[in-house]
Amino acid sequence: MPQTTIYVAPRLAGTPPAVATTDLARLFGRSAALAGVSISVEMGRTIALLGPNGAGKTTLLRIIATSIRPSFGTLAVDGIDALRLPDLVRGRVAYLSHATGHYDDLTARENLHFAAQLRGWGPSEAVAVAHDALDEVGLAPVAGDRVRTFSAGMRKRLSLARLLVARPSLLLLDEPHAALDEDGMALVDRLLGRWHAAGITVLVASHQAERVTSVADGALRLDGGLVVEVSGSGVRADLPTSWRAPLPVASGLDR
Amino acid sequence: MSQLARHATVALAIARKDALSELRGRQASGSTLFFAALVLLLFGFALGPDSQRLSEAAPGLLWLAIVFGGLLTVARLHQLEAEDGAFEQLALYPVDRRAIFAGKALAASTAMLVLGGLLLPVVAILYALPIGAAWLALIATVVLGAIGFAAVGTAYAALTVRMRAREVMLPLLMLPIVAPLLLAAVKATAAALTGDPFGELGSWLQLLAGFDVVMLVVGAGTYGFLLEE
Numbered sequence: 358m359p360q361t362t363i364y365v366a367p368r369l370a371g372t373p374p375a376v377a378t379t380d381l382a383r384l385f386g387r388s389a390a391l392a393g394v395s396i397s398v399e400m401g402r403t404i405a406l407l408g409p410n411g412a413g414k415t416t417l418l419r420i421i422a423t424s425i426r427p428s429f430g431t432l433a434v435d436g437i438d439a440l441r442l443p444d445l446v447r448g449r450v451a452y453l454s455h456a457t458g459h460y461d462d463l464t465a466r467e468n469l470h471f472a473a474q475l476r477g478w479g480p481s482e483a484v485a486v487a488h489d490a491l492d493e494v495g496l497a498p499v500a501g502d503r504v505r506t507f508s509a510g511m512r513k514r515l516s517l518a519r520l521l522v523a524r525p526s527l528l529l530l531d532e533p534h535a536a537l538d539e540d541g542m543a544l545v546d547r548l549l550g551r552w553h554a555a556g557i558t559v560l561v562a563s564h565q566a567e568r569v570t571s572v573a574d575g576a577l578r579l580d581g582g583l584v585v586e587v588s589g590s591g592v593r594a595d596l597p598t599s600w601r602a603p604l605p606v607a608s609g610l611d612r
Numbered sequence: 613m614s615q616l617a618r619h620a621t622v623a624l625a626i627a628r629k630d631a632l633s634e635l636r637g638r639q640a641s642g643s644t645l646f647f648a649a650l651v652l653l654l655f656g657f658a659l660g661p662d663s664q665r666l667s668e669a670a671p672g673l674l675w676l677a678i679v680f681g682g683l684l685t686v687a688r689l690h691q692l693e694a695e696d697g698a699f700e701q702l703a704l705y706p707v708d709r710r711a712i713f714a715g716k717a718l719a720a721s722t723a724m725l726v727l728g729g730l731l732l733p734v735v736a737i738l739y740a741l742p743i744g745a746a747w748l749a750l751i752a753t754v755v756l757g758a759i760g761f762a763a764v765g766t767a768y769a770a771l772t773v774r775m776r777a778r779e780v781m782l783p784l785l786m787l788p789i790v791a792p793l794l795l796a797a798v799k800a801t802a803a804a805l806t807g808d809p810f811g812e813l814g815s816w817l818q819l820l821a822g823f824d825v826v827m828l829v830v831g832a833g834t835y836g837f838l839l840e841e
Contacts, residue, residue, distance in 0.1 A: 424700055426840065448706035456697025460629060462636040467629070474625040475705040477618070503636075519701075 373436030375400040375527055375558035376421055381430035382582070383416050390416040392582030393430070395595040398560065400435070400526070402591030403553045405569040406562040408579035414562035415455065417579070418529045421560070422452035434527060448477075451523035453530045457512040461505040465496050465515050468504060473522040483522075490521035494544060509536040517548065528552060530561040534568060546572065619711040626702075626715025627722070633692050634685075634723060641723070644688075648681040648727060649734055656738045663740050670739040671801035675794055677735075678728050678757070679787075685723045686765030687782050689716060690773040699773060699839075709836030713766060717831065721762035728754035741805055749804035749813055756820035757797040763827035764790050770838040796820045 376398040383391040391413040398404055406414045419425045420432060423443040432439040439446040459468050469490060473483035491500045494514040504512065513536045520528065533545045542565075549572045552559050563569045570576055575589030584594040634641055655673045659665050693699035702712065732750060736743045743750060768786045772778040800816035 422704055424704060444706065444708075447704055450704075452704055454697060454700065456700065458697040458699075458701030460633055460692065460698060461695060462633040462692075463629065467632065471625055471629050472705075475622060475707055477706070 372400055373433065374398055375402070375435060376560065377431075377433045378421075379431040381417070381420060381427050381432060383420060383425065384428045389428075389582050391420070391427070394579075394582075394584055395430075396577060396584060397593045398558060399591045400558055401553075401556040402574040403549060403559040403561065403572055404589075404592045405566070405573040405576040406560060406579060407564075407566050407570075407576055408585075412579040413582040414579055415531055416582075418452065418531050418560060418562055419454070421527075422450055422454075422529050423447055424452065424454075449526045451520050451525040451528050453516055453520055453528075453533055455531055455535075457516045459504045459512060459515055462503060464501050464503055465491060465507070465518075466500040468515060469518055469522060472519045476523050478522070486522045487518075490518040491515075493521060494518045495540070510538055510541055513537055514541060514544070517545065520548075526557060528557055528559045528561075530559065530563075532563055533561060534563060534565045542568065619708055619714070622707045622711040623715035623718060626712060627718040630689050630692065630716065630719035631722065634689070634719070637688075644681045644684045645727065645730060647684070648677040648731055651677045651680060652731065652734055652738055666739040667741055667805065670735055670741055671798045671805065673739075674731060674735045674801060675757070675798050677731055678724065678754075679761070679790075679794065681727045681731075682720075682724045682758070682761050682765060683783050683786070685727070686720045686762065686769045687779065689720055689723070689766075690769035694773050703839040709839060710832040712839070713832045713835035716770075717759075717762045717766040717828070720766055721758045724758035724762055725755060728758055743805070745807070746804040749808070749817075750801065752817055753797055753800040753804060753820065756817060756824055757793060760793045760820060760824040760827050761790055763824065763831045764793075767827075767831040767834060767838060770835060793820065793823045796823065 374397045376396065378397075379395050381391055381394045382389055394413070394417060406417065408414055416425075420427050421434065421439070423439055423446055426440065434446045435449055437445050437449075460471070463471070466487060469487035470483050473487050474480075478486055488497075488500075491497050494517050496511065496514055496518060499507075499511070504515065507515065513533075517533070533549075534542045537545065546568060549559065549561065549569075553572060561569050561573070573589065574591040575587070577584050577592060577594055578586035578588075583597050585597065587594045587596070652673055655669065655676075656666065659669055690699075693702055732743065732754070735741060764786055765782075768782055768789075772781045772785065775781050796816045796819040800813055800820065803810070803813040803816060
């Protein structure tokens with residue numbers, strides 16, 4: 358099976374952290390999904406985000422992906438102020454979310470070709486990278502089928518293929534193993550290993566703690582919208598004892 | 613690739629994707645056309661066989677049908693994005709927001725032009741209109757009207773697509789804004805059909821063109837904010 362060429366992120370001495378946040382918080386109504394997270398992730402590291410449902414993992418990933426803006430705090434990606442220059446950051450980041458974001462009436466090939474075009478590939482290159490990515494995730498035999506006919510696992514594989522046509526220096530993965538069979542999970546593990554070897558920074562939120570920690574350099578455990586534990590290397594975080602709440606709504610912190 | 617060429621590539625890719633989805637979801641586009649034709653047919657029956665009365669009402673009814681069909685079209689083109697988080701993914705691509713707006717507006721205006729092109733002969737037959745001599749002016753009116761409506765519709769559809777009551781909110785927010793466009797389009801259509809006895813057709817077309825330019829600029833400038841959650 359041919360492998361999609363993975364863009365190798367340059368790693369230079371003295372480079373800024375891949376992700377740096379200060380007191381990052383996000384309120385939804387009166388409750389805080391993220392209640393003041395200060396972390397710094399070194400470039401090229403794979404970091405696992407662990408924690409129970411509602412811990413704030415998805416919100417943290419969505420803010421870093423520039424999908425939503427934080428209510429408070431600062432965020433820099435590769436040294437770029439992501440709140441002031443989100444357009445610049447989007448070219449460096451690829452995000453695998455819970456929702457697959459595919460177009461049901463397009464085929465798998467058309468979906469991926471569309472993604473490749475919007476990622477800046479030229480017309481002929483877009484066809485080639487889409488083909489290789491579909492092959493890599495095992496969807497080549499159904500490349501001409503409409504996504505409407507796909508199972509949840511096939512949709513997830515197509516989402517993984519979409520990551521392969523991006524050329525990010527930072528990958529944000531939200532439950533990449535969810536909805537996949539054992540082969541699919543092995544595919545995710547293999548891709549995580551390749552991204553790590555290619556020097557791409559990966560933040561991966563997962564309930565499959567053993568799977569992701571086996572490939573991760575470090576881990577952050579979140580609970581109640583706060584980082585409660587840091588382990589391994591490549592990541593630093595301020596734990597709640599040293600954190601001063603910027604939030605006006607303390608009652609929301611139990612979420 | 614120059615910046616402009618890149619924007620054009622992105623806009624065309626988005627318009628193509630929307631057109632493919634629209635064509636493959638034939639039930640939706642078929643029902644829009646059927647609904648618009650039904651409006652014309654029912655008003656034709658309601659107004660009776662008086663040909664003078666029918667021809668006077670025809671410009672307004674044509675645009676009423678186009679507006680109803682257009683509202684369904686722009687709402688549906690954004691509804692495609694709302695399915696399974698596609699809108700969030702679209703917003704995360706490293707592309708200029710104006711290019712996304714241009715692509716969505718291009719798809720919407722093309723769909724409306726097809727609708728207008730199909731409805732014109734229907735109006736001509738049902739309302740016994742002599743469109744032979746006025747075809748060029750009528751096409752110009754439909755083209756300018758469709759572009760302006762699509763520009764406003766694309767911006768407001770992005771604003772309302774995440775709302776629960778989006779089907780209600782879209783026409784409620786949009787129709788007051790497109791009122792000048794509809795007025796100019798109806799007047800231009802009437803002038804074209806009557807042979808432009810007062811020489812007002814040019815002025816109405818200019819108003820339509822001016823409206824289009826303003827709405828395209830405003831839509832392109834604000835679309836980035838509308839994409840953000």
